[in-house]
Amino acid sequence: MSAVKLHIVVAGVLVLCAGCAHRPAPQAQPTPYARPxxxxxxxxxxxxxxxxxxxxxxxxxxxxxxxxxxxxxxxxxxxxxxxxxxxxxxxxxxxxxxxxxxxxxxxxxxxxxxxxxxxxxxxxxxxxxxxxxxxxxxxxxxxxxxxxxxxxxxxxLPRLPTMKVTGANAERFSGQEFRLNFEITLTNENTFKVKVRQIVYRITAEGHLLSEGRLPVEEDIPGNSETSYEISSGMLSAREDPSVGPLLAKPQVSYRLEGEVEFGAFRIPVADEGTVNFPR
CATH class of the missing domain: 2.60.40.10 (Immunoglobulins)
Known part of the structure; x- marks a missing residue:
């Protein structure tokens, strides 16, 4: 090989090697995070x-x-x-x-x-x-x-309080007068206390309206507890109201107590019914 050809080959190799020296090395890719x-x-x-x-x-x-x-x-x-x-x-x-x-x-x-x-x-x-x-x-x-x-x-959701008649009895004062007495229980199944303002009630017996009124309460029922109140029909007389006379002739009568309980800004309707015996 002539000196000229040898010079060209060596120069070419040097050029190629020079190009290799300036080529950036490949970088390793970051490993993705493991899925949490x-x-x-x-x-x-x-x-x-x-x-x-x-x-x-x-x-x-x-x-x-x-x-x-x-x-x-x-x-x-x-x-x-x-x-x-x-x-x-x-x-x-x-x-x-x-x-x-x-x-x-x-x-x-x-x-x-x-x-x-x-x-x-x-x-x-x-x-x-x-x-x-x-x-x-x-x-x-x-x-x-x-x-x-x-x-x-x-x-x-918070639960609305409920009312139930937990006791009822009839009192006879003569052959012409009687009174129905009720124990009602308000139950609060929530964890927070409930403010009761008043109870508006209406008492009927055998479909006949006996009494209606309001019972002021203004107290709190603690959470997960119940409170009882007493409501009466008041004295009823067959002499003053002959329409209640037939009730006295029965050994027992069916009653219904209904109305509304006021809790602060709103009221809920309540009702319960049952039978009560007249003392002979």
């Missing part, structure tokens, strides 16, 4: 009253990676029967530490009727079915990691 776990951890009902209630759902987000991962946020959607879906951001930390857990909290205040008597109709539902879905995003190498969890059930 998102699990439902519980539900709690707070501030329950006849004026509103709040619900808190808790979820646990657990890392399966050694590295801390930036949390791009969490979003929840709540579907309540009879209402439009609600979507909002959840309370969430900015970062999920490696091999650790963080709580994600969802707060929701149930919309409440504004009109007093609408509350009675609303609470008459007793429970509202719901479905909740929480979605969290982990930002990192490659596509964001998306994890979801949910809960479903029914929201227990």
């Amino acid at each position: 776990d998102l699990e439902f951890a519980g539900i709690k009902f707070t501030n329950r009253s006849f004026h509103g209630m709040e619900t808190t759902w808790r979820f646990t987000l657990t890392s399966r990676d050694e590295r801390p991962a930036p949390l791009a946020g969490c979003q929840w959607r709540l579907d309540l029967e009879g209402r439009e879906p609600v979507e909002q951001a959840a309370e969430a930390p900015a970062e999920l530490p490696g091999r650790d857990s963080r709580q994600i909290v969802v707060h929701y205040a149930l919309p409440w009727p504004e009109q007093a008597q609408e509350i009675v109709t609303f609470l008459g539902r007793e429970r509202i079915p719901y479905s909740l879905k929480l979605t969290c995003r982990i930002a990192g190498p490659g596509e964001p990691l998306v994890v979801s969890a949910g809960d479903s059930g029914s929201l227990p």
